[in-house]
Amino acid sequence: MNEIKVWDLQTRIFHWSLVVFVLCTLVTADILRFFGIDLVNKDAWLAFHIGTGVAVGILLAFRIFWGFFGPHYSRFSSLRLSLKELVGYFDAVIKNIRTNHTGHNPAASWSALCIIIIGMLAVISGVVVFSLDEGRGILRSLYIGFHPLADNLKLLHLGLAYALLAVIIGHVCGVLNETFRHKTGIIPAMITGKKLSDEVEIPFSGSAPLTMVSIVWVLSPFVAALYFTVSMETKQPSNMVIPVIYKKECGSCHMAFPPNVLPMKSWQVMMANLQDHFGDDASIDDSSNREIEAFLVKNSAEHSLEEASLKFIRSISKDNTPLRITEIPYWKEKHKLISQATYQRGTIKSRINCVACHKWSEYGSFEDSDIRIPRE
Ligand code: HEC
Ligand code: HEC
Structure with missing residues (x-):
């Protein structure tokens, strides 16, 4: 050989x-x-x-x-x-x-x-x-x-x-x-x-x-x-334009939530009852109210192509009109492992501060790749 x-x-x-x-x-x-x-x-x-x-x-x-x-x-x-x-x-x-x-x-x-x-x-x-x-x-x-x-x-x-x-x-x-x-x-x-x-x-x-x-x-x-x-670029959030008035009126007490996390009906009910908004008075003048409602309805979960929107809608039962995102079954399911102590961290403060953990949440994007839970 x-x-x-x-x-x-x-x-x-x-x-x-x-x-x-x-x-x-x-x-x-x-x-x-x-x-x-x-x-x-x-x-x-x-x-x-x-x-x-x-x-x-x-x-x-x-x-x-x-x-x-x-x-x-x-x-x-x-x-x-x-x-x-x-x-x-x-x-x-x-x-x-x-x-x-x-x-x-x-x-x-x-x-x-x-x-x-x-x-x-x-x-x-x-x-x-x-x-x-x-x-x-x-x-x-x-x-x-x-x-x-x-x-x-x-x-x-x-x-x-x-x-x-x-x-x-x-x-x-x-x-x-x-x-x-x-x-x-x-x-x-x-x-x-x-x-x-x-x-x-x-x-x-x-x-x-x-x-x-x-x-x-x-x-x-x-x-x-x-x-x-x-x-590799991080995914660009949707090119949704957020009206200034929405940020001003609805982003002062908490973050301005993206419209695509609640169904149209929820936003309409919420906008009709701003004087009693989760125990606060959040009422605004009529024309601002109409403008904001139009924006929320136009971009509501039904009208969005995001995965999260589809899943939110699917998990809400037909006769239910949730006013809290955090009460929707899909939201609860996805966050059940996060402890109360985590939400209380200084940079998060509350579970409704989506943007603390979801980088592009203001634009309605909740990609897995953009999730980071701040350490403190
Ligand atoms: C005066 C302060 C204030 C203003 C202004 C305000 N909100 Fe709120 N909002 C609250 C409070 C307080 C809660 C309850 C927070 C909690 O439970 O932690 C809340 C809760 C919410 C929730 C439910 C969050 C969840 O899933 O638990 C939505 C949705 C919401 N607000 C939308 C709006 C919109 C839309 C506007 C503008 C029209 C607005 N808010 C303006 C005080 C305000
Ligand atoms: C303390 C950090 C934190 C906060 C605050 C938070 N989330 Fe999340 N969220 C997470 C984590 C972590 C996951 C991933 C869970 C998993 O994959 O099992 C998640 C998952 C999700 C998902 C599913 C994403 C996917 O594609 O799988 C959606 C939608 C979502 N969150 C929406 C929200 C909304 C809306 C808010 C605000 C009302 C919010 N989250 C607040 C940490 C947070």
């Missing part, structure tokens, strides 16, 4: 950067929430998740390209995908017979293919979810307000992430088996590119431009990950 070159430089860079980026993407995904770990500064982690996710996408696209134009052992045509060979491989594993494969063995061929396909689908679904759910990313023009379908897509994205994780775990088990039971040295081979084999080395005669393009492509994910992590 001779030592021959099997894995070209680009494939090795691809392989190890994929390991790094997939790990980073999985760790910063919501998956951690299942273990009760809630990442503190969500938006920063989301930016990192998007950045590394984009890197995974670019890498997988590179691998598909390289599967057609790369050296012999990196080409899809060299994968061993026959089921018979796969069964034979597992049979040998169970019987503890050492097998020798110069390129991908049958199990590795299938893992590679599954990782590329499932990984690509995970990236694409991620981009779509990010656009539909958050109104951000390259497909953000698809965003026409919160769409209930986004929740299902999110589940699909999560499912794909788990499937990818499962394939990776299977692949790692195979590698450990090869390494410790059969000592085929496949980990060093993926670093040096060289393997002991009976086959003759197949030289790669790629043109200079192909080599250039492939090297730049396979290294570009590092730049892309950095760029997306650093540059």
